[in-house]
Amino acid sequence: MPKKLLLSIILTLIVLNIVTLLLWKKSDNVALDDLEKTINRKDPVAVVGKKKVTYEDWMETLRDRYGKAELEEMINQSVVRQLAKENKIKVDKKVIEFELANIMTTQGVLTKEEMKAAEEKWRKNITHRYKQEALLTKDIRVTEEEVEAYYEEYANQYSFSESVQISHITVDGMETAEKVMEELNQGASFPLLALEYSSDEATRQNGGYMGYLDISSDHLLPSYKEAIINMEENTHSSPVKLGDEAAIIYLHRHLPEIKFTYEEIKPYIQNELALKKKGQTLDAGILWNELEIDWIYE
Structure with missing residues (x-):
């Protein structure tokens, strides 16, 4: 057999083996959830002590x-x-x-x-x-x-009334507010900073979370409404003056008014x-x- 032909056959067989292996591995991977996480059906889905729970057992159940x-x-x-x-x-x-x-x-x-x-x-x-x-x-x-x-x-x-989903951090004075702002701008977590700095005991333990509020609600301060108007979702405001205190607002979601004829x-x-x-x-x-x-x- 000519040497070139032999090499060609060997290369073809190698390529076929690689493709077969890839297809075999791909077929064993199955999607686990909406976030595109996958698992291999040949691996156990759980190990409890020395006992393995197989993918087939799980599917059958x-x-x-x-x-x-x-x-x-x-x-x-x-x-x-x-x-x-x-x-x-x-x-x-x-x-x-x-x-x-x-x-x-x-x-x-x-x-x-x-x-x-x-x-x-x-x-x-x-x-x-x-x-x-x-x-x-x-x-x-x-x-x-x-x-x-x-x-x-x-x-x-x-x-449906126009509503906003917000969190806030309230602190004693603009000086502390500026310090919090500096940490936020450096990538610090808003909820963790609320837990550390916020003076609002009602929301502090929940990372400053206030929930969804009707934009016309009395629970939403006029200064908050004014700040929120120009904010984009998933951003925080500059410090807002509240008498002797100051606040930083985080806008999670802004839902518009919906009315039907x-x-x-x-x-x-x-x-x-x-x-x-x-x-x-x-x-x-x-x-x-x-x-x-x-x-x-x-």
């Missing part, structure tokens, strides 16, 4: 406990998506933003990555819920008078009233008979 329920929920999601498309049902972006704003005010401080992942999940859930509600009530009649009466009584439920919110009130009239919960299983469904449990 998950299938036994949650397999049917999770698959059922996946089918529900698919049913709603397909039927909503067939019936040309869409959810107004303003309604989604309104629901998102209300959810956010129940949350604590999240990192940018956590907020992005959570917001994506919330959007999907909100959209699914409203589409499902519209599908379940599309054949139920609700009169204009019923909608108007409900709107007049509960109109305040369909508005009667015509904008009317379709959603109709669906809500229709669901009550039917005495029905949001059960997508009722919609299964509108599509051909074949699944492993039935």
Whole structure:
């Protein structure tokens, strides 16, 4: 056999072995969570003393406990998506933003990555819920008078006030405030500095966290409102004078005001009233008979 041909065959076999090894290793890696962390299915997922918990044991337990329920929920999601498309049902972006704003005010401080992942999940859930509600009530009649009466009584439920999520550090005088500012500008942690310096006992132990506040609330000082107007999210203010004291504010999140006209919110009130009239919960299983469904449990 010619030497060049032999070398060519050897090189080809080496390349094939490397590619096979890479593909084999890649196939053994599985995603663990939304943050793209992976694990190797051949490695134990836990070691308790001398006992190893294998990936297969873990998966089998998950299938036994949650397999049917999770698959059922996946089918529900698919049913709603397909039927909503067939019936040309869409959810107004303003309604989604309104629901998102209300959810956010129940949350604590999240990192940018956590907020992005959570917001994506919330959007999907909100959209699914409203589409499902519209599908379940599309054949139920609700009169204009019923909608108007409900709107007049509960109109305040369909508005969201401009709100801010903030933390603060209050100190005795501008001199100390400037010292805190210097440490912040050098990369020090705002919550840790609040724990060290803040004179506000109500928030100090929580890193100065004040939560979400309505921009028009009396709990938000006029000087705070003035400072927040020109701030970007995830930034801190310059020292704000408070009589003999001074404060530094951290703006986590700024949520704008959302208001609906009667015509904008009317379709959603109709669906809500229709669901009550039917005495029905949001059960997508009722919609299964509108599509051909074949699944492993039935």
